Structure formats: structure tokens, C-alpha cells
Amino acid sequence: MSDLVRYPIGEFSYNPKDFPKRKAEWIGQIASCPANLRAAVRGLNEKQLDTPCRKGGWTLRQVVHHVADSHMQSLFRMKLALTEKEPLVKPYDQDQFVDLADSHSAPPELSLSLLDHLHARWVLLLKSLKPAQFKQVFVHPDYGAIPVSRALAHYAWHGRQHTAHIEGLRKRRGW
Numbered sequence: 001m002s003d004l005v006r007y008p009i010g011e012f013s014y015n016p017k018d019f020p021k022r023k024a025e026w027i028g029q030i031a032s033c034p035a036n037l038r039a040a041v042r043g044l045n046e047k048q049l050d051t052p053c054r055k056g057g058w059t060l061r062q063v064v065h066h067v068a069d070s071h072m073q074s075l076f077r078m079k080l081a082l083t084e085k086e087p088l089v090k091p092y093d094q095d096q097f098v099d100l101a102d103s104h105s106a107p108p109e110l111s112l113s114l115l116d117h118l119h120a121r122w123v124l125l126l127k128s129l130k131p132a133q134f135k136q137v138f139v140h141p142d143y144g145a146i147p148v149s150r151a152l153a154h155y156a157w158h159g160r161q162h163t164a165h166i167e168g169l170r171k172r173r174g175w
Helices: 016-041 060-083 094-098 101-105 108-128 131-135 148-173
Strands: 137-140 144-147
Touching: 016 060, 016 108, 016 131, 016 148, 060 094, 060 101, 060 108, 060 137, 060 144, 060 148, 131 148, 144 148
Parallel strands: none
Antiparallel strands: 137 144
């Protein structure tokens, strides 16, 4: 499988030195994610929504629901980092989440509407943080201590990455 199909915008990378100059850009990407994702699936029919992005991958519908599931987790993890001393967060199996009935059958609009409101709150929170708060961490059992700044960069990338998966399939299929 082509790396461009799997990582259409490239794999995630983070350099803490980039944070101060890219913070506003990343917050802007969090803000624009719901509208961009909505535009990516606009006009698709049920058969198209149920088409996998790549061989063995999730359907477009599952991708939309995954973004909502994942971004809810991220906002909650950031809030834990901001209110507790290095909280341990619980990982979840994203493949099992997208294999549940709601991810297979729910209209994408349910998750898109959720993302509109979730991201509006998330952006309000992010814009309110003082520089020291971006250094606060949550602890992931698999990845260790994750500062809020890194989580911000990751989820700015994450929304763009999954939007690009959908746009890439549309382009390859001529939709």
C-alpha cells in the first residue's frame, strides 16, 4: 500500500521547539476540522460512505465517527492534564470502537454535528490557556507523558489526516 494512501499528509512528527510559533496554526486547524470533514463527505451516497478508504481500512462513514470518538477522548485527556497532576489515561481500541454498530450505520451528520460543538468548546479552552498550561501532561500507558502542546499538534494533524483520507479516495474514484 502506498504511504500516500495511508499517510496522505505524512506521518505525525512533533518538535517541541515548533510549539510557540505554530500554536495559533494548530488551534486554527482544530477549529476548521469539522467544516473540512463535512465538506469532504458532502454529497456522498450511502454506498460511497460505506466504501473503505484503502484495502482493509475503515469506511468513510467509520472514519467520520472515529474522528468524533478520538477527538472526544483528546479533549477529555487535555482537561485531565489541566486539572490533575500527571493523570494516567486509559487507552482504547480504536478498531473495536469503529466496529460497533453506531460507527457502521449512523449517519455521518451525527458525528459532524457533535464535532461542531466539541471543537468550538475545545478552541475556547485552548485559546484560554497560559503558556505553562501547555506543558502540563497526561500519561498514556503506551506512549508515556504527553504534554498538552503535543496533544494539540497531534490532533490538529489527526483531523487533517483523516479528512485527506476521504478526499484522497474521492479523487481516486472520481467522486
